[in-house]
Amino acid sequence: MSVPILDLSRSFNEIKPEVFDELEKIFASQSFILGSYVKNFETHCEKYLEIPEGSAVGCASGTDALLLALMACDIKEGDEVITTPFTFFATSGAIARLGAKPVFVDVDYENYNINLEDALNKITDKTKAFLPVHLYGQMCELEKVISKFHDKNIKVIEDSAQAFGAFRTVDGKIQRAGTVGDIGCYSFFPTKNLGGCGDGGMVVAKDLEVAERLKRLRVHGSGKTYYHDEIGINSRLDAIQAAILDIKLKHLEKWNEERRKSAEFYKLLIKANNLQEFITPPSETENNYHIYHQYVIKVKNKRDELMNYLDENGFSVRVYYPLSLHLQPCFKYLNYHEGDFPVSEKLSQEVLALPIFPGLREDEQEKLIEAIRKFYN
């Protein structure tokens, strides 16, 4: 048996006829960029996320969503943005592209997210934004610190690229990833839990004036066509992505639930096979609804050997991420060194993502965990 890290075709088969119907309509209209499909999708996201009408802005990718969010907060050269070194490159890449300085803070060993208390300690008079990541689909406990950032006029931008639909329950109320801070950013890259058939992203803003500005920034800073109030970028969501994402959005709750069920089953299997001594399942922080965009275990010893063994036996696994961002060659100029963020560095040696996606079967999970048991035997 072989198990892929991701098989998108299993969930796509559920929606295939509907997708092809919509594609026919789009090709008949020959209208491909922004337009009514994008507007509809934005409206449906606003309803799903329970945020005000007009606050969601589709764009070309999750990376652009971050860039647009930072631009809308006027982040520029000389500014500091506090963020995590244990994430996909785009998070700090967007900060650096605007000439600002990513100020890294180590992460929590249990839930992989940025250490919020340490983040507060990194505030200086140059800090203009705080950019946490809800890594692998699990939210940070932002409610604990948000007012402390706001008191100092620091914007909070959530990188929710991996967490569409994840939430926390705070004082009996649901807070969805991306809707807690000033701006939330999402990625619709095909492998994401809400993914299109190409690149796509979205920014959501608390302040509707900021949302309006984001709508201008995504079309070269233009409010009225060919008149430019400021310098923006070209970052438009297209009709094909919006149509497919709109169909998938209707299934998202069910698919996120499926992911949670698979996560629960992995946990059971790890325990039933007495593997806790070798591997640690991911933990869900209290009051969190983790959507398990990734199911990431910690492997105490021989992570790479285990990965190769699984690979040779047909089980596809991945390491997200093998090199902490403060050690990336392109960030040498920031003057960070090995040992600066010990938890992030340790995690990059220990983490291993197992297959998780809607349609993953229990027998596939059983075989994979059995293979891990054989490796340690």
Ligand SMILES: Cc1ncc(COP(=O)(O)O)c(C=O)c1O
């Ligand atoms: C945490 C995080 N931020 C940002 C991005 C960038 O998204 P995109 O690939 O859509 O540009 C990703 C995508 O992998 C991500 O995982």
